[in-house]
Amino acid sequence: MFTPHTPQDVEVMLKTIGVEKIEDLFDKLPEDFRFPDLKLPPQQTEMEIAADLDEISSSNGSTKELISFLGAGAYDHYTPAAVDNLLQRGEFYTAYTPYQPEISQGTLQAIFEYQSMIGQLTGMSVSNASHYDGATACAEAVIMAYHHFRGKRHKVLLSRALNPQYRQVVRTYMQGNPDLTITGDEQAVGIDADLKNFTALIDNDTAVVIVQYPDFFGRVINYKPLIEAAHAQGALVAVAVNPTALALLTPPGEIGADIVVGEGQPLGIPLSYGGPYLGFFAVNEELIRKISGRLVGQTTDVQGQLAYVLTLTAREQHIRREKATSNICSNQGLMMLASTIYLTLLGKQGFKQVANLCYQKAHYAASQINAVTGYSQVFSETPFFHEFVIKAPVNTEHLLLDLRGYDILGGYDLSHDYPELKNCLLIAVTEKMPRENIDFLHDTLLEVTHD
Amino acid sequence: MTEPTVYELSSPGRVGFKFPEPDVEEVALPIGFEREDLPLPEMSELEVVRHFTRLSQKNYAIDLGFYPLGSCTMKYNPKINEVAARLPGFAYTHPLQPEESVQGNLYLMYTLQEWLKEIGGFAGVTLMPAAGAQGEFTGALMIRKYHLDHGQPQRKRILIPDSAHGTNPATSAMIGLEVVPLPSDERGNIDLEALKLLVDDRLAGLMLTNPNTLGLFDENVQEVIRVVHEAGGLVYGDGANMNALLGVLRPGDIGIDVLHYNLHKTFSTPHGGGGPGSGPVAVNEKLLPYLPDCVVTIVEPGDDENPPLFGFYHPEKSIGRLKSFYGHFGVMVRAYAYIAMHSGAGLRDIAEKAVLNANYLMHKLKETYTLPYDRTCMHEFVLEGFWKDIPDVHAFDIAKRLMDFDFHPPTNYFPLIVKEALMIEPTETETLETLDRFVDVMIQIAEEARTNPQLLHDAPHNTPVRRADELKAAKELVVCCYPLEELQK
Numbered sequence: 001m002f003t004p005h006t007p008q009d010v011e012v013m014l015k016t017i018g019v020e021k022i023e024d025l026f027d028k029l030p031e032d033f034r035f036p037d038l039k040l041p042p043q044q045t046e047m048e049i050a051a052d053l054d055e056i057s058s059s060n061g062s063t064k065e066l067i068s069f070l071g072a073g074a075y076d077h078y079t080p081a082a083v084d085n086l087l088q089r090g091e092f093y094t095a096y097t098p099y100q101p102e103i104s105q106g107t108l109q110a111i112f113e114y115q116s117m118i119g120q121l122t123g124m125s126v127s128n129a130s131h132y133d134g135a136t137a138c139a140e141a142v143i144m145a146y147h148h149f150r151g152k153r154h155k156v157l158l159s160r161a162l163n164p165q166y167r168q169v170v171r172t173y174m175q176g177n178p179d180l181t182i183t184g185d186e187q188a189v190g191i192d193a194d195l196k197n198f199t200a201l202i203d204n205d206t207a208v209v210i211v212q213y214p215d216f217f218g219r220v221i222n223y224k225p226l227i228e229a230a231h232a233q234g235a236l237v238a239v240a241v242n243p244t245a246l247a248l249l250t251p252p253g254e255i256g257a258d259i260v261v262g263e264g265q266p267l268g269i270p271l272s273y274g275g276p277y278l279g280f281f282a283v284n285e286e287l288i289r290k291i292s293g294r295l296v297g298q299t300t301d302v303q304g305q306l307a308y309v310l311t312l313t314a315r316e317q318h319i320r321r322e323k324a325t326s327n328i329c330s331n332q333g334l335m336m337l338a339s340t341i342y343l344t345l346l347g348k349q350g351f352k353q354v355a356n357l358c359y360q361k362a363h364y365a366a367s368q369i370n371a372v373t374g375y376s377q378v379f380s381e382t383p384f385f386h387e388f389v390i391k392a393p394v395n396t397e398h399l400l401l402d403l404r405g406y407d408i409l410g411g412y413d414l415s416h417d418y419p420e421l422k423n424c425l426l427i428a429v430t431e432k433m434p435r436e437n438i439d440f441l442h443d444t445l446l447e448v449t450h451d
Numbered sequence: 452m453t454e455p456t457v458y459e460l461s462s463p464g465r466v467g468f469k470f471p472e473p474d475v476e477e478v479a480l481p482i483g484f485e486r487e488d489l490p491l492p493e494m495s496e497l498e499v500v501r502h503f504t505r506l507s508q509k510n511y512a513i514d515l516g517f518y519p520l521g522s523c524t525m526k527y528n529p530k531i532n533e534v535a536a537r538l539p540g541f542a543y544t545h546p547l548q549p550e551e552s553v554q555g556n557l558y559l560m561y562t563l564q565e566w567l568k569e570i571g572g573f574a575g576v577t578l579m580p581a582a583g584a585q586g587e588f589t590g591a592l593m594i595r596k597y598h599l600d601h602g603q604p605q606r607k608r609i610l611i612p613d614s615a616h617g618t619n620p621a622t623s624a625m626i627g628l629e630v631v632p633l634p635s636d637e638r639g640n641i642d643l644e645a646l647k648l649l650v651d652d653r654l655a656g657l658m659l660t661n662p663n664t665l666g667l668f669d670e671n672v673q674e675v676i677r678v679v680h681e682a683g684g685l686v687y688g689d690g691a692n693m694n695a696l697l698g699v700l701r702p703g704d705i706g707i708d709v710l711h712y713n714l715h716k717t718f719s720t721p722h723g724g725g726g727p728g729s730g731p732v733a734v735n736e737k738l739l740p741y742l743p744d745c746v747v748t749i750v751e752p753g754d755d756e757n758p759p760l761f762g763f764y765h766p767e768k769s770i771g772r773l774k775s776f777y778g779h780f781g782v783m784v785r786a787y788a789y790i791a792m793h794s795g796a797g798l799r800d801i802a803e804k805a806v807l808n809a810n811y812l813m814h815k816l817k818e819t820y821t822l823p824y825d826r827t828c829m830h831e832f833v834l835e836g837f838w839k840d841i842p843d844v845h846a847f848d849i850a851k852r853l854m855d856f857d858f859h860p861p862t863n864y865f866p867l868i869v870k871e872a873l874m875i876e877p878t879e880t881e882t883l884e885t886l887d888r889f890v891d892v893m894i895q896i897a898e899e900a901r902t903n904p905q906l907l908h909d910a911p912h913n914t915p916v917r918r919a920d921e922l923k924a925a926k927e928l929v930v931c932c933y934p935l936e937e938l939q940k
Contacts, residue, residue, distance in 0.1 A: 001797050002527050002719075002880050003804040009883040013811040022803045025810055025827055026699055028668050033704040038795035039569055046531050049791045053784070057540025059555035061548065070545045073775055080468050082500055084537070090514030091507035094528050096859075097725040102914035103511035103854055105454075107724040110506055113457050116931035120490040126930050129725070132581035135775040143625075165775045168744075172771035176595065176626030220481050249484045263775070272536070273556045274546030274776025275581070276727035288928065294725065299924035302909075306453045307919040311928065322620035322630040327584045329618055334723030344457045345499045348491045350468040356477075357470055364475035383481030404549065412547055435474040 001043075063271065065407065067437045069365075071387050071428020072216070072412040073134065073163050074277070075244070077354070078432055079268045083341045093334055097294075101309045102301075107333065108308035111296040114340040121246050121343075122260040123253020124282035129294035129331040134240060134263030135166040137279030138210060139173035140326060141238040141259045144283075144290050145208035146180065147325045148236065153207035157184035159198055160191050161215035162240060164417040170210075184209075187420060193221050193382045199229050206235040208259070213241050213252060217426065218362075218387030219379055220249060227256040236287075243267055243280070245385045247355035259283050268342030269335050278335040292326035357431035358386035361438065365429045366390075368442040374449060378424055387428040389414065389421065394449060396423045402448040408441060452915075454505050458932040461492035467499055509915040510724070511859050517885050519812075521831045521862035521874025522616070522664060524694045524716035529792070532720065532785035541784055546776040550762045556780065557761035561747040563787050564731075570790075570798065571690075571710055572703025573733035577742045579778040583691060586711030586730025587622040587658075590687045592770045593709060593734065593741040594656045595626055597685065600741075600768060606655040606683065612641055614665055614866045616689060619658045628655055635868060639667040639824040641675050650682035659707070660689040664866040664874070665824055666809065666831035668695075676706040685709065685737070693717040694878070695806055695830035698799025709734045714779075718786035729782035740768040745777055804879035805830040808886060812877055815890040819897045823869050831876035833869050844900045844907055846871035851918065852899070854911035856892045 005013075010022070019025060026034060044052065063076045070076075087093060091106060098104030098111075111129045118127035131137040142156050156174070158167050167185055174180055189197045195211075202209060209230045214220050223239065230237045238259035239252040244266045252260045264278030265271075283291050289312065297311035314320065346354060366388045369375050374393030392399050396413045403410035411425035418424070429438070494502070511518075518525035536542065544553050564576040580586035591609070598606040609628040611619045613635055620630045631649060636642045641659075657679045662668045669675065676686050688702045688710035694717045696702065702710050714720045714729040722728075734742065745763045753759035763777075793801065806829050813822065813832040821835040836846025850860030850873070862874040877886060899906050911917065 001792050001800075002529060003800055004880065004882045005804055005807070010807065013807055013883065017807075017810045017814050022807055025803075025806050028670050028827065029700050030673055030705055033700055035699060035799065036572070036701050036704065038698055038798065040566060040790070040794045040798075043794035043797050044791045046529075046792065049788050050531060050534065052791070053535045053538060053788060056555040056559055057538040059558075060540040060544050061552040062540050062543035063545055064539050064543045066548075066552070068545055068548075070547050072547055074546055076543075076545065078470075080496075082496055086500065086503045086507070088533060089504070089507045091510045091512045093533075093721045093723050094513035095510045095724040096518065096520060096523055096525060096722045098510075100511070100850075100854070100860060101919045102851070102911050102916055103859065104509075104724075105915045106506035106508065106510035109454060109456070109509070110503070110724075112930070113932065116456070116458065116933065117491060119931045120933075132585065132727075133775050136581065136585075136773075163775075165772060168772040169774060172592075172743075172773055173625075175592065175771070176628070178627075220484055222483065246486070247489055248480055248486055250486055270537075270542040270781070271545050272542050273544045273553065273780040274778070275774070276729075276779040276781055277775065288930075295930055297924035297927070298929040299920045299927070301917040301919045303917055305916050307916040309919045309921050309924045311921065311924040311930070314925075320621070321617045322624040324617075324621040324624070327588060327618050327621035327625055328582075329584050330582045330726040330728050332723075332727050333725030334721070335727060337724065341499065341503055344492050344494060344502075345467045345496060346491070347461075347465070347467050347493045348489050349466050349493070350470065351491055352489060353470045357473055359480065360473045360475050360477050363478045383484065400549070404552070409545070409548060409552075431470055438475075 066409050067407060068409040069411040069427045069429065070409050072426050073165065073263060074271055074274065075266045075428060075430055076271060076432055077266050077430050080345055082345055083268045083338055086341055087334060087338055092337060098310060101307060105308060108296050110337050110340050112298065112308050114336050115296060117340065117343045118280050118282055121243060121251065122241065122282045123251030124260050125285040126288045126291065127280060127282040128291050129296060130336045131279030131281050131293055131328065132332060133277040133279045134261065135169040137261035137281045138166045138240055139170045140281060140292050141210065141261050142170050142174060142208060143325055144292060145236045148290055149207050153205050154180055155206045156180060156182045157201055157206055157209040158182060159211045160185040160189055161217060162210055162212045163216050166240060193219060193379065195226050199226050202230050202233050202235055204233045206233055208236045208238055210238045210240065213239050214245050214385040217379060217389050218384040220383040220385055224255045244355050244358060247351045248359065258287060264335065264339045267339035269338050276332060276335055278332045278339055293328050294331045354431050358429065361433050362386040362388060362429035365427065365438045368438055369445065372442060372445045375445065386430060387426060390425050390427055392423045392425060396425055403444060406444045408444060456932045457492040457494065457502065460494055460498055460502060463493060465493040465495055467494050467496050516857050517881060517889055518859040519861050519875045519877050520859060521876045522691055524876060524878055526719055526878040527880040528719050528721040529789065532788050535788045536781045536784045554761055557747050559787055560783060561761050563783055564747060566790050567712060567731055567733055570697065571733045572701030574736045575739045575742055576731055576733045577746055578731045578783055579743045579745065579773050580711065580730035580732055581774050581779060582726065582728030583711055583713045583730040584618050584622065585773055586732045587618055588625065589732045589743055589773060590709040590711055591622050591626055591628065593738050594685045594687060595628065596741050596768065596770050597738060598655055605653055608653045609655050610649055610657040612663065613868050614663045615658060615660055616664065616691065619689065639665045640669045640671050643671055643674060646675060646678055650678060650684065652683060654682045654684035656685040656687055658687045658689060660692060662692045662695050662829035665833050666828040667824055668829055673705055680706065691716060692830060695802055697802040698795055699802045703735055709738055714782050714786040719789045720782045720785040727779050727782055729779040740766050741770055742766040744769045744772045801879050808877040808879060808881055812875060812886055812890065816893055819894050831874060833866065834873045835869060835871050836863060836873040837871035841900055841904060844904050846873050848907035848910065849873065849896055852896050852907045852910035854914050858889060858892065
């Protein structure tokens, strides 16, 4: 389809090589299996596949036409037109990893700027060039902490209010280390905002403690006492953050976090049914040489001109092979670029504005839903950002189906992951949610609950 | 010209983007959590657009020219892929939507799984892995879990040929496997005798890249697989080099148990300056129960009037979840479009032309550059970037000099088993004219190496920056716009 060879070209090339036909180039391949007849649908032209994909994509209900209160790790934000327009420059998206600095300064400087902004946003010294997503960034934090203590600390504490998928991914990543115990997120430890039970689990065998800010339930909790307790035991603390919230809230770096990770999707990256997203990963200065993944540094070229290069590459898998602590050999290049352009364009004022809109609309939504008889906000005594938990007076599975009839995606049913939160919904509100849609949810709840 | 950073371009009070005013009554921010300062840049939209446009112009890219980067498959990325992934019905679906509201997405994922099964000759596919490295990790975890499940916990030894990508040993070490290097023989095949000495009941498996990183198809591959299987091990296929085998040979047919694909290599999804990738993993019957969590399946078969209902299932002995949600869906859409535009004959044409282009270049260059393994190559080949009579000139110099002629250099210093390796993968989307121009330049550089080696040592000359001081970067470690001390305050 995209092969440019004319029959004459092929003839010239075969003659140069000294074989008669192209098939001869494959004569060392097992004969019995050569040139299988692949059972695939007939070839389509661009025009046909374009029409086909239009139809396939239209059969989905999207957040363009549905009123969505879904969050739980992925958020429906507005992306300014300039972001995607710039991403579509072939010089960016058809470039490879910037291993050749002389002809990759664009990507390298963008990473440098990304590292700077993530550092500023999280209040940390150093950010890498990104991981796959928030969940794998969490897992990489555990791996880093494990190696930081040379495998001599055997406990990893995960808060039960850390995104359940992040906790699953940490467990998947660490299953080859049977001497490591991953704990702290059992139902018995609980989800109380005072973190008393959880903090009590920290001991001198703990490598790292991971909490989320705002947590999975949207709560804004002061982790300073927990961080101090962890440091008193010599343990590291990693905080998984929502970057939008950090426009308004004290960054974890200011209260002593050692590692800050997070899901960068809210920074101008489309929902796209769960990916590709962006995992950011920042550490304090002490951990800089232990960070995994790519890192860009500033230097000069032979003429003294400012230049950017990938640096500390000796830590990486292609050099250290089996001695490397992580096998990652990509970053989320294009998603990282999207977030860099997004943060630059919104800038100081725009980013605060979007976070404030999320905060205000979510609080309005919470009060509106609370006003419906039988519905009540759980954890109402704890501040929240743009996501909150509502307990419904009815079975939430049925309720969500009823709401679907009104084109409302009524949030995430927490009973999947938290038996203690039966009939509770996690509701997210972003800047895109107009007041009338919140009022419509309120009215619809009245209707479907009491008819 | 040096481009200032966004912080240098920033002016206090300048606004690049405005959101509407709140349409609800405002409440106070939580006390005790208010952020004092938000040090982000302040630029106008035009200044932002110019800055990133200027940055883009400092990049080399496939859309600009020939990118013969071995093992990276830098083929043309069709523009329709980009349109497809941005269709609102795809781009604006939330991953936690009810399954019945995303049947289009699930249909596409299911179909892509089926196609990847058929292309590789396998029984099951997961689309979840975020990149090739995570695909490898998935495969190695499944192999480990398979042995544990079969009461063979002592099977921890993984054999990795010396020509393998560095990721293979790193991945294996991550999950606690013991890495044992496997030598190559003088034809570039796996050394069969060495292999036979290394297999016993401690063997977990072999990680096989075939064609290998020399671009050679292992002539004894069936025997290699038989030896591993007879010893109770499993064979992992590194699918980074699948571009050579599309429609030509299905790895599953010759006994590979598990293989990862790189959608961003073989199936034309853009490299994006370093990601996102996507590394689906295909398995045979043996490993089906261990697939990562969430595989798309038909939960209710369709009939004449209704399409089937698609949904997720959780494999019974799954190794677990690898990342949030289901994988890089936006990348899957692009690969789907690409495969649909090719079908069986089109895929075979890709492999044939990729191999034709590589062999043509190899034949044109082997008189000038040493070719350590002189036999038919697959989609890539490896030359020595070194001549004994001019020891001062290195592969590195040749690579840098190529930039002066608007070519991206080949992969260099890999694989490690070739001295001063230059690993060249032209891909199928290049014209004969481009290949001939590259040959002319490579021959000219070889002449310059003798007549004017300084030209090579000083190269590149015309790039946005010249050779950079990497030692200084590692030593001074300036990794953000502000000095570290300032950040600490």
